[in-house]
Amino acid sequence: MPSAPHKSQVPIVDFAPFLNGTPSDRKSTATQIYQAFKTVGFVYLINHGVPQEKVNECFAWSKKFFDLPSEIKNLAPHPPSGRYHKGYSSVGKEKVVQMVYDPEAVKALRKAPDVKESFESGRQDDELYPNIWVPEEHIPGFRAFMEEYFATCRGTQCQILRAVALGMGLDETYFDPFHSDRQNQLRLLHYPPTPAKELLSGVKERIAAHTDFGTLTMLFQDDVGGLEVEDIHQKGVFHPAPPVEDAVVVNIGDFMQRWSNDELKSTMHRVRAPPADDETKMTKARYSVPYFSTANRDAIIDCLPTCWGEDRPKKYAPITSGDYIGMRLDATY
Ligand SMILES: O=C(O)CCC(=O)C(=O)O
Numbered sequence: 063m064p065s066a067p068h069k070s071q072v073p074i075v076d077f078a079p080f081l082n083g084t085p086s087d088r089k090s091t092a093t094q095i096y097q098a099f100k101t102v103g104f105v106y107l108i109n110h111g112v113p114q115e116k117v118n119e120c121f122a123w124s125k126k127f128f129d130l131p132s133e134i135k136n137l138a139p140h141p142p143s144g145r146y147h148k149g150y151s152s153v154g155k156e157k158v159v160q161m162v163y164d165p166e167a168v169k170a171l172r173k174a175p176d177v178k179e180s181f182e183s184g185r186q187d188d189e190l191y192p193n194i195w196v197p198e199e200h201i202p203g204f205r206a207f208m209e210e211y212f213a214t215c216r217g218t219q220c221q222i223l224r225a226v227a228l229g230m231g232l233d234e235t236y237f238d239p240f241h242s243d244r245q246n247q248l249r250l251l252h253y254p255p256t257p258a259k260e261l262l263s264g265v266k267e268r269i270a271a272h273t274d275f276g277t278l279t280m281l282f283q284d285d286v287g288g289l290e291v292e293d294i295h296q297k298g299v300f301h302p303a304p305p306v307e308d309a310v311v312v313n314i315g316d317f318m319q320r321w322s323n324d325e326l327k328s329t330m331h332r333v334r335a336p337p338a339d340d341e342t343k344m345t346k347a348r349y350s351v352p353y354f355s356t357a358n359r360d361a362i363i364d365c366l367p368t369c370w371g372e373d374r375p376k377k378y379a380p381i382t383s384g385d386y387i388g389m390r391l392d393a394t395y
């Protein structure tokens with residue numbers, strides 16, 4: 063009998079052999095990552111290529127940003143449209159919902175808002191949805207750092223996509239042309255202290271259970287904890303994905319699941335109270351920094367060549383990334 067999966071189910075993989083190793087090191091690391099995405103949909107990568115000093119610096123900037131007075135943060139307001147996903151959202155503005163598009167149903171779910179605030183930015187040259195910054199004098203250096211961090215994460219994103227391609231038996235550069243526009247999203251998240259009791263009982267959520275929309279997500283988390291990933295065998299059962307030192311959590315998004323004919327798994331996850339939190343207390347603030355990898359807006363994706371065949375029909379019609387992501391984002395604002 064196979065042994066029971068360990069609690070968090072999420073394997074830890076050292077990415078260094080992929081980045082610096084021999085062709086066979088690269089292949090075996092790629093295979094481990096592919097296997098993790100095929101089974102759990104999540105992996106922890108250590109030695110991922112984003113220098114730890116930069117990660118720490120990003121968290122320091124994030125804290126500095128969220129510490130600004132509300133009226134300053136609101137100088138960079140998130141536009142009312144969900145599709146224009148940039149700028150600052152105060153607590154309660156965004157409610158992550160899972161595949162619910164009916165306006166009345168979305169309204170009902172929004173009654174229990176997520177207890178979080180966020181700041182979103184993307185590539186500098188996005189003319190359709192330009193970045194929205196707080197004026198420089200309020201937080202000098204913030205914009206320059208975020209632009210640089212965006213580019214650093216982009217480097218690791220490309221390497222992970224190559225590992226996925228190699229692991230799946232595709233040409234290593236298969237995903238590159240679909241991601242040439244750098245259509246990624248750097249998100250700063252702050253979950254303010256909240257009574258642990260409310261989070262433990264589920265009356266309030268830090269982020270409600272959801273799947274991500276894009277191709278994959280790199281998630282940097284602080285040492286507070288609270289991230290939970292749905293059990294691959296039991297719907298509705300969640301296990302902690304605790305902080306692992308110097309690791310980035312990487313997970314598959316819905317767009318990649320669809321592209322792969324459901325071979326790679328986009329797994330539900332959420333943020334609640336940190337494990338074993340004392341329910342009489344306030345939960346510590348949590349900071350996290352997800353970096354969402356998204357395919358070019360106009361890229362039409364059809365099933366990956368290794369994921370269909372005579373006995374395995376294509377489940378989904380071709381779609382553009384722009385249409386798919388836009389539909390998902392509109393439901394969250
Ligand atoms: O804060 C976290 O760790 C989770 C964030 C997340 O899942 C998201 O923004 O999609």
Ligand SMILES: [Fe+2]
Pocket residue numbers: 272273274331
């Ligand atoms: Fe997520």
